[in-house]
């Protein structure tokens with residue numbers, strides 16, 4: 001059926017991009033890759049997966065990571081350099097466990113690593129660490145960013161120099177426990193017909209170390225302009241927000257969690273509202289899916305992970321794929 005369709009509609013091959021075979025990072029398990037170009041070189045900031053004694057549960061205790069490595073390369077098609085440990089849990093005074101998906105930014109001549117971890121009360125917060133070099137080592141600030149909560153930070157520095165931090169994730173990421181404005185352990189996702197929870201966004205201060213504003217909720221609308229409802233779990237935000245800008249359009253992409261898609265929405269404003277546009281990547285091997293999108297030497301790439309090699313959800317490998325856009329700015333779904 002698929003073959004017949006393709007021979008009739010020649011465009012069916014070109015409406016999708018293909019992944020690059022083999023993991024981008026091997027040697028260590030890695031996940032949640034945040035890719036950036038600094039000084040003309042491609043840097044990737046992933047989580048560093050490892051085996052541990054933590055018992056698997058719905059809070060993701062098995063994702064029990066204790067440090068970050070930074071990788072860099074001149075080509076997405078060759079093995080990157082592993083720059084070693086850039087930040088370790090034992091060097092973060094406020095954190096107790098679970099160094100989850102990080103991101104990085106460059107401003108004022110310094111490099112910033114944003115990272116989530118559980119604090120000593122077992123509540124996810126977001127920390128920041130600085131370095132003079134993109135590969136680290138990074139020095140963590142003594143406290144998490146005031147007003148931060150939940151996980152999966154994504155920093156975005158706009159062309160006008162304004163910097164934003166997007167964050168949040170459901171279930172293990174605790175976002176649904178913050179609906180009252182403070183941590184409520186009994187917080188649940190809204191009912192199926194109620195608007196879904198969006199990621200949060202805050203303007204970062206000039207020195208990138210604190211929130212200049214209170215975190216706002218980012219609205220995601222469906223193609224009719226109605227807020228996406230919580231029951232629409234192939235579309236609603238779950239975790240892993242990523243924001244990039246192309247031709248003046250802001251793209252918010254994210255994981256739909258329990259439906260395992262990478263979806264995207266677009267806006268003319270970094271604060272939204274964003275309108276849902278479609279799927280970036282169909283489900284990969286493993287429960288989680290988490291990505292970034294970057295322009296490197298005039299071409300766009302998707303970085304993502306899967307658990308195809310280990311066949312264990314929490315032992316993942318970072319992968320890469322060229323990303324293509326349609327003339328209308330739509331992202332062509334990446335075919336695995």
Ligand code: FUB
Pocket residue numbers: 031032047063100101151152169239240288289290
């Ligand atoms: O890697 C730990 C968590 O799993 C991340 O923070 C989520 O986005 C998911 O990939």
